[in-house]
Amino acid sequence: MAVYNLKVNGKSRQVDVDPTTPVLWVLREHLNMPGTKYGCGVSMCGACTIHLNGNAVHSCQLPVSSVGSREITTIEGLSENGSHPVQKAWLEHDVAQCGYCQTGQIMTAAALLRTNPNPTDAQIEAAMNGNICRCGTYLRIKDAVKSAAKQK
Amino acid sequence: MEKIKTTHSRRSFLRSSMLAGGGLMISFNWLSEFNLSDKISGLDTAEQWNELTGYIKITPENVIKILNPNPEFGQNVMTSLPMIVAEELDVEWQKVVIEMGPHDNVKLGPQFTGGSNSVRMYWKPLRDAGAAARHMLIDAAAQTWNVPIEEVTTKAGMIYHEKTGKSGTYGDFASKASGLAIPKGVKLKDVQNFKVVRNSQKNVEGLKIVTGKPLFSLDHNQEGMLIAMIEHPPAFGMKLKSFDASQTLKMPGIKDVFSLKLYEDGFEQAGFDTRTFNDLLVVVGNTTWEVMNARKKLSVQWEPTTEIKETKNMFGRKQDVVIPAGLESSQSHYSKMQARAKEPATQLRKDGDPETAFKNAAQVIERTYTAPFLAHNCMEPMNCFAHVTDEKALLVGPHQAPGWIEPTLSKILNLPADKIEIQMTRMGGGFGLRAYGHYVTEAALISKKVKAPVKLVYSREDDMTYGIYRPMYTATYRAALDANKNLIAFHVKGGGIPEHPVHANRFPAGAVDNYLAEGWELSSNITVGAFRAPGSNFNAAAEQSFLDELAEAMGKDPIEFRLELLKRAKENPVGKNNDYDVDRYAGVLKLVKEKSGWNKPENKKYSRGVAAYFCHNSYAAHVVDIVKRDDQPYVERVFSAIDCGIVINPDAATNMVQGAVVDGIGNAFYGRLSHKEGVAEQNNFNRYRMIRLREAPKKIEVHFVENDIDPTGLGEPPFPPVFGAVANALYKNTGKRLYDQPYLEALNNNPA
Incomplete structure (x- = not known):
């Protein structure tokens, strides 16, 4: 386990997880943001798409240890009320x-x-x-x- | 008449609503959107829902709530079913609060999604409920105002008495109305006067969907919840022998590893209790990722199964089933089907004297078609939340038929039905698979064993390799022509693993003097289940391809040929029990002919294929236009004509037909789940090809036949004829008749 300081939807969030944990599961199960979906786990379906510094990435194949200081945006952060x-x-x-x-x-x-x-x-x-x-x-x-x- | 009075803070109200609806409460979005927040504030102190029929609740402040009774898996019943209630209740659609109902078959009807039945089976009950509630409100107002009931009218949630100038809201009279008996046989609206129904209304959960709210069971989370996954055998025909979990248990976050039986020996399975693997090896831990990783450390010995004999209770009809042992492969499936097709089969229908007609024929055309197993591939893999104690059970899950799984849970958990609560979450697809209850039962047993709330999660690989596939099918069609190229006999002999697809009384039965339909079946240990339009999804490929080839051999236009057959079936039908309506069948063909500009010179650049089919009480026809793109056939345009009676929500219905067309093209072109030595050869989307955006048509034009017939099905009927129309267009495009699905594989494996 290791502590990671993530920037998610403009806020600093700290998680203590296995370094290999994909961002998908960090979001869903550690940060209680289930808007990012699990579909395949092998980067073939896109259900888990998030933005990393504004670029679309599949979070199911993105280990939390590789995020560093890059900014994560999820569907919950795209807009508060569906106004995007x-x-x-x-x-x-x-x-x-x-x-x-x-x-x-x-x-x-x-x-x-x-x-x-x-x-x-x-x-x-x-x-x-x-x-x-x-x-x-x-x-x-x-x-x-x-x-x-x-x-x- | 039940009256529900509760007093609690808004905070607890929100929380309890979330629980009651499995996270499906949508009221606050709607209320805030329409500036009814002052009415919510009333809920801060007291909330009084006056219940009028099981489907409608109204507060004194005139907040009107309609419960959707039926499970939602993308067919949009959350919107369309409440629309039917709102129509007869006479309320403004935009102000109604919609909520997913609880599982309560007594109050809320069958609560079953499948067979394209949701709207069809709820049409009358929901109209009755809306009309009855409106009548009760009128009655309450008439009594209060002491005026004749006939003089009281309603408009958009208001009640009026013109002569005295009195008026009030539904909310003013809801309390009194809820004490009245529910009247029967209240006059319904003339369908010509509909204001809500037949007008496009947006998906009431749209905002929650696009903002990523936790609508799905896989999103369910609660304090102390553990995650469970099941390691199932690597192959059909294998079972658990022994395991060593010592390394798994050392992994972080892992709580327990154990095996348990899904059904005890001798358990009589109900029709949808299908289970593929009975001995479950379960890993339980804190998070999904930890459990996924820990599974890799399991040391498991598997062993071959032996032949299993079991009795299934298909809704009262007992059926003995033999599940063979052995490791099966697709290659041997095809050769076994080929051999079995030559053997005698069960006669399903016979008209005239087909044997003599075939003997005397000037020409006999015979073609054989095949199709592989298909995986449902719902985008949300199977999963279910369960919290089972000695006293009660709570299940929160994606299930098409909670009423079917409840008796099974009751037996297995040894709990009375009233101690089992099943909350219906929005499903991330279903397509038939979620009518089966294995994952619900598994979750319940796991929770009972670990004495904790548990969410059972299937990985994509678990989901795709578990079985309950669309069966493998084959059919041989024969047609006898006389010297003048008249069709004098028609024969279909269909088979499958493990069930045949033949619907013996469907078109062209009734249109040919000499007709024979036969079926045969081969058993297998690979489990199958309902898949969007069972049987039909193959028949409409094979039969409609065959009719196309037949029309060509007879020198006829494929649409005119079908219309000629239908004319015959109308004027002088052969045999009995023809289960289709000739006029409606011909109607969709004529409509698609007109709308697609069939035979018009401007469409010459397209390779066109047509097909029509009847299933689930509705009629669908498509014209598919194929072009070559990057040297491969590409479906660029589709024209669809549908007769499903009254269309409740036209834009949403169009969406569903467009989706069925895309789904049909994808499965026809690419769909295949094959096996080698019992192992599924595709276990994720890197090997199982799904249609993607670039392969979807540029245009799908959907036309509905306009009539006032009570609504029939829509989820399934547009799907099957896509396959036939695609096959026929591919023939025009490539010059090759394709008999084996998936078509693109067949085409690329046998280049011209």
Whole structure:
């Protein structure tokens, strides 16, 4: 076990965990932030997507020991009340079916739009291809990303 | 009539609501959003819910709450079912508070998600409930005002008596109304006058979903909760022999390692008590990561199973099941199916004299189709929270049918049903898998053993290799044509591991003079279960591909050919018990023909395939348009026509159809769960290919047939015909008829 000082959603958080613990489980089970989802554990589904210094990463393959001073943003920190343009676009398009993968989808989309405010279809496809949705909401996800880009 | 009065602080109210709804209480988002916070403040001191029918609760301050009775797994019943109540109750949808109901089959009906039944089975009860409650409120007002009940009217949660100018809110009369008997047979609204139903309403849990609130069972957390995982055998046909947990127990955070039996010998399993592995090796610890790591330190000896004979009680019908021993492989599954298909099978339906017709035929066309096991791959892996004591049990979990698992829990835990509370969480997908109760029962047994609240967690690998797959299927279709290329006989012989897919009374039964349907089955120790439109999801691939090939052989347009058959079934039906409505079936074909611009020159650049199917009381047809992209076939557009009767929530229904199309394309192109020596060859998404955003169509245009028929199913019906339409479009695109799923694998393994 080791103590880590993490910066999560703008706040300093201290955890005492095994260094190999993925940030996914640190968030979910040590910091009580279950918005980041477990889907595969092998970085193949994107349900666990968070931002590390603003970039989308899969937290299931990110050991807590590797975070260092980089800033973590989770869905809980994207906005307090769903006011982030991507979240608003998700509501506008009523994207979700079961909803389980959607926080990961939103985090991936938000990171894309941060660096590329007007992505092409191909860029959206490339960025969002790491996030699986078994309910098949991909068309609405794509539409929502485009709407969010317009709002920005 | 129950009246619930409680007094407690807002803080405790919030907490108890979270518990009661498994974290599903959504009221405060809605209330704050619509500036009803003054009404919440009333809850600080006293909360008085007057219950009108099991589904509706109203406070004196006119806060109106509607309970969703049915488990939510993405089909959006949290929204659509309360909409039905709100319609008849005559309240403003935007002001209603929606809450997930408790498990209570007496008050809240069957509470079962599956078979595309949620809206269909609750349509009448929920309309009745809304209308009855409205009537009770009117009655209470009429009595209070001492005016004739016929003169009292309602509008949007208000009650009026025009002559005297009196008015009041529902809340004003809720207390008195809740003391009245629930009237039966209250006149329902004319469907033409609907204001809430048939108008698109947003998902009531949308905000919670996009802000990552703990809606799912896997998010459930409480003081003192332990995490449990199960190490199951590495292969079907193996079981636990012995284990050494000494190294595991030395790992940080680990509390206990033990084995236990899921079902004791001789336990009579109910229909959905399917279990794949009976001897469970359980690791319990503080956190999921610690338990995952500690599992790797287990030293386990597994041994082959022997043949198991057991009795299943399928809702009162006893069924003897033999589960064979042995380590099975997909390769031998296919060869066994091939051999078995040549043997005699059980006759399921026969019209006319098919034998003679085939003998006298000028041409016989015969094709055989296969499809592999499929894993459900719900994005939220199986899991369940349980806290079991000697006195009672609390289960918080994702389950499609709590009423089915409760009797099993009662027997296994030796607790009366009223001491078992099952809270229904929002499910991260279900697709049929969560109708099975193994993980709920496992969680309960583990909690009882460790005497603590426990959350059982399946890793993705556990989830994908556990079984309860879509069965493997095959079917051989034969058609006899006379010298004029008329269809004179039709024969389907379908089989599967371990069940056949044939629905003998479905189209084209009724449309052909000589018809024969047969089925056969092969047993297996690989467990199977319901998977979005069981049987149909294969039939609509095989049969609709075959009809396409048949139309081509007969020189007919595939849509016109189907319509001709349907015309025959309408005008001069063959046989009895044809279980489809000819007009509705033809209706979706005609609609998709029109909307897709079938045979229009502007669509020539697409390789087009069509298919239609009837299942779960609804009708669906798709036209799939394929193009070549990066040298691979890509479904660029889909046109869908659906007849599911009255559509409750049009935009959400469109979403579900679009999702079914994407899901169908994905499974048809890539879906496969194969085995070698009993071991599942795919255990995570690096080996099990799921459709991704880039592979989804650019456009899926959904059209609903407009009629006033009571709603039928929607979750499943759009799914099966996607497979057939994809196969038929792939033929146009590649020149190859594909008979074996997954299609892309078949295509790439056998390049032209």
